[in-house]
Amino acid sequence: AQTVTQSQPEMSVQEAETVTLSCTYDTSESDYYLFWYKQPPSRQMILVIRQEAYKQQNATENRFSVNFQKAAKSFSLKISDSQLGDAAMYFCAYRGSGSARQLTFGSGTQLTVLP
């Protein structure tokens, strides 16, 4: 079974600075997808960025980018120019080739943005 590990339960960053959230995963599959989701307090899960494993190029969405290291099974999220609205719980998620295509989530990293 696939597992996703987020080793940083909490992180903080100064407004306008850059922060990197770590994620590692374990899988024997070669074809899969990785996601970062943001969950603000009492609000729904929102997709931040996604990456196809067969693509070597790291995904980028505005201030959000990933560092995907397939051999190391690492998928970190970098947030540049952090804003107060970025404060949330961030989850790394894996989607493999199983028939249901369900997501396997890590335990999350609580990001605090300091003014």
Added chain:
Amino acid sequence: DTGVSQDPRHKITKRGQNVTFRCDPISEHNRLYWYRQTLGQGPEFLTYFQNEAQLEKSRLLSDRFSAERPKGSFSTLEIQRTEQGDSAMYLCASRPGTGGLYGYTFGSGTRLTVV
């Protein structure tokens, strides 16, 4: 269409009572998922529907849990004889198609408290 709707947002019930939650997915999404999220953890997969067919169930889904998706539209999740360990946020997500990068849209969840 405003996204995935879940009802109720909050439910407090006494141990031993039955509860039912509803999820209305995005209308053109034929895939529907239920997840359970306990405090401080990432969501865990419970079950998956493709149209009206329930195609996969996690071992987390004990005999006290049942889910339906009549006519492939809304879905219900029922928990019978609730236990304190059932206290959690129950999330519904939907998505279209079979491609890996099709986005999963999450609802805001139903928070269940069993007292």
